[in-house]
Amino acid sequence: MESLYVIKIGGNIVDNPILLTACLQSFAKVKGQAILVHGGGKLATSMADSMGVQQTMVEGRRITDEATLKIVTMVYAGYINKNIVAQLQAEGVNAIGLSGVDGNLILAHKRVNAAIDFGMVGDIDAVNTKLLNQMLLNNSRLVIAPITHDGKGQLLNTNADTIAQSIATSLATTYQVHLIYGFEKEGVLKDVNDSSSVITKLDKLLYKKFKEEQIVTEGMIPKIDNAFSALEHGVQSVIIGKAERMDELIKGTAGTTITN
Amino acid sequence: MESLYVIKIGGNIVDNPILLTACLQSFAKVKGQAILVHGGGKLATSMADSMGVQQTMVEGRRITDEATLKIVTMVYAGYINKNIVAQLQAEGVNAIGLSGVDGNLILAHKRVNAAIDFGMVGDIDAVNTKLLNQMLLNNSRLVIAPITHDGKGQLLNTNADTIAQSIATSLATTYQVHLIYGFEKEGVLKDVNDSSSVITKLDKLLYKKFKEEQIVTEGMIPKIDNAFSALEHGVQSVIIGKAERMDELIKGTAGTTITN
Known part of the structure; x- marks a missing residue:
């Protein structure tokens, strides 16, 4: 089966033009098929500020009221998406x-x-795998903004990590899928204060041990659980690491590679 | 040859949710293939106002500085495009x-x-006809925002009328193309103050006569010249009329139909 890289990048990269360009150059060099899913970044917040739209955060998550939905649709699906493309x-x-x-x-x-x-936050019901396959067969590289819809005309703000995972699993029967999460840390760390303590390989057995020993910290658990869920749904490997090292993450020489 | 309707709508429709919905319902009912090209509207201006970005107009045209390009990219390619879709x-x-x-x-x-x-205003060099054909063959209806690029990473604000014309002519060898311009008037009028004086059919000979008699007013001449240029490049018919009557424009029972 042909390889497909589904790569998710977030705000820390999207907000920094130099890092973003380097990351996109790595994405451009991927051999095989590739899909980029991008998150938002600070631009949505600064837009809201300059427009006088108050942002409400609950448990670290933005509440998407009508005015905020308008802003994230403009920023994610418009400005960020088209500039990346x-x-x-x-x-x-x-x-x-x-x-x-x-x-x-x-x-x-x-x-x-x-x-x-x-x-106006959306939880995913279905991915149009047929459309993805058609576009990949035409040798297109897809750049996906985290705005979805409910089929009744309503746009919805949706978590980009979840979108990347849903797309990766939906294509796992057609491609050998590698799912890469670029974020601000070097990977899953043994010591949260030591960026050189990256766990390079993580499988289910080791993860169980690290959880029991409380080596893996609470903040990482949902990310890793999602990774194992992707693997259970046919994804070949999940790599979590610093988005700035995209080249190495793609090669598997940096970050944490999670396999079954 | 199969029919293709290339339909352009502008600000007057885009700004009005009720008119826009009616227009999209007409678009949805088109038999055969269809492409919608949308312009901007007042939202870009009001966004610029609320963000404190000064807008400069020269000869009725917006000067697209960096801040304005950012806004039109967000509004046209983000908010308007995704809401229409x-x-x-x-x-x-x-x-x-x-x-x-x-x-x-x-x-x-x-x-x-x-x-x-x-x-940052773009003049068109090339349309990717292959991509349009691929997508139409997959039975997709395309909704196109008037933002282009220079191939070197620069986005450019581009006139939606010109985009509609370029797309229409690029597909004229594959489809029987009907190009519809929805605008604020009933069509080409004999008397600019009488909306019932629509010239229903206009060919080159009649146009020449009307120009000599100064029946066709200056503001309409570029639009009509563009229409004839599209016809010379293989487009079957160009229909100009009130966007609110999209159903009738599609049927050819309202507006001005321009043919060779």
Whole structure:
């Protein structure tokens, strides 16, 4: 099976033009198929500030009211997405930018939560695998913004990590999928204060041991649990590491590689 | 040959949710292939106002400085494009939103003008007909935002009328193309103050006569000249009329139909 890299990058890279360019150059060099999923960054917050739209955060998550949805749609699906695509085109990559609404790529529903109303936040119901396959067969590299829809005309703000995972698993029967999460840390660390303590390989047995020994910290547990869930759904490997080292993450020479 | 409708709508429709919905419902009902090109509207101006970005207009045209480019990219390719696509999806239409940068759909260069520096405004060099054909063959309806790129990483603000014309002519060898311009007037009028004086059919001979008799007013001449240019490049018909009557414009029962 042909390789497919599904790469997720977040705010720390998106906000920094120099790091972003380096990351996109690494993405451009991937052999085989590749999909980039990007998050937001500080631009949405600064836009909201300059427009006088108050941002409410609950448990570290943005509440997406109507005004905020408008801003994230503009910033994620407009500004960030199109600038990334333009840069990739300049690198000679046939990139196409999409949001989850385009071609019904990602159908979602408004999150139901009894305790907190997250507003216009979407939880994913279905990925349009057929559309992804068609576009990959046409040798397009896809750049995906984390805006989905409910099929009834409503856009929804959706977690980019979850989008990357859903896309990776949806293509796992057609491709040998490697899912890469670029974030601000070097990987899963044995000592959270020592960036050189990266656990280079992590499997289920070792993870169980590290959890029992409380080596893996609480903040990382959801990320790693999601990684194992992706592996259970057919993804070949999940790599978590510093987005600035995208070249090495793709080669598997940096970050934490998680396998079954 | 199969029919293809290339339909351009502008600010007057985009700014009005009720008119926009009606227009999209007409678009959804088109038999055969269809592409929608949308312009901007007042939202970009009000965004600029609320962000304190001064807008400079020269001869009725917006000067696109860096801050303005950022805003139009967000508003056109983000907010307007994705909301139109979401509404079309809700109507059961397999719509995909693209800007000119996606898949290198529209390559342009920064306008060179000795007298006025329009800023980041693009004049079109090439349309990626292959991509359009691929997507149409997959039964997608395309929704195109008027942002292009120069192939070197620079996004450019580009006139939506010109984009519609370029797309229409680029597909004229594959489809029987009907190009529809929805605008604020009923069509080409004999008497500019009488909206019932629509010239229903206009060919080159009649146009020459009307120009000599100064029946066709100055403001309409560039639009009509562009229409004839499209016809010379293989487009079957060009229909100009009130965007609110999209159903009738598609049927050819309203507006001015221009043919060779």
